[in-house]
Amino acid sequence: MSQSEKLDWRDVRADKDCLICREYGEGTPQYEALMDYMNTPRQDRHGVRWHTFVTLFLRDKLKSKGAASTWARHVDLCLDRRADR
Numbered sequence: 648m649s650q651s652e653k654l655d656w657r658d659v660r661a662d663k664d665c666l667i668c669r670e671y672g673e674g675t676p677q678y679e680a681l682m683d684y685m686n687t688p689r690q691d692r693h694g695v696r697w698h699t700f701v702t703l704f705l706r707d708k709l710k711s712k713g714a715a716s717t718w719a720r721h722v723d724l725c726l727d728r729r730a731d732r
Contacts, residue, residue, distance in 0.1 A: 666713055667721035677711050680704060685731040697732050
């Protein structure tokens with residue numbers, strides 16, 4: 648390596664992409680349900696908390712993959728809407 652080449656840890660990234668983005672993007676029932684949930688004000692969600700929404704609706708009813716934490720990471724990092732969940 649020449650002295651002009653500098654290694655930077657920022658250049659190293661995992662090859663994995665987001666499971667939720669890959670499997671349940673725009674136009675899927677999961678995406679529509681997620682957007683509906685996040686666009687509904689907290690006081691209007693009738694006691695359905697985040698974990699309940701993911702486990703009982705997305706996973707059980709819609710047969711989606713991913714734990715509540717996986718969906719939360721997607722909302723936080725990919726959609727930048729942490730405050731809405």
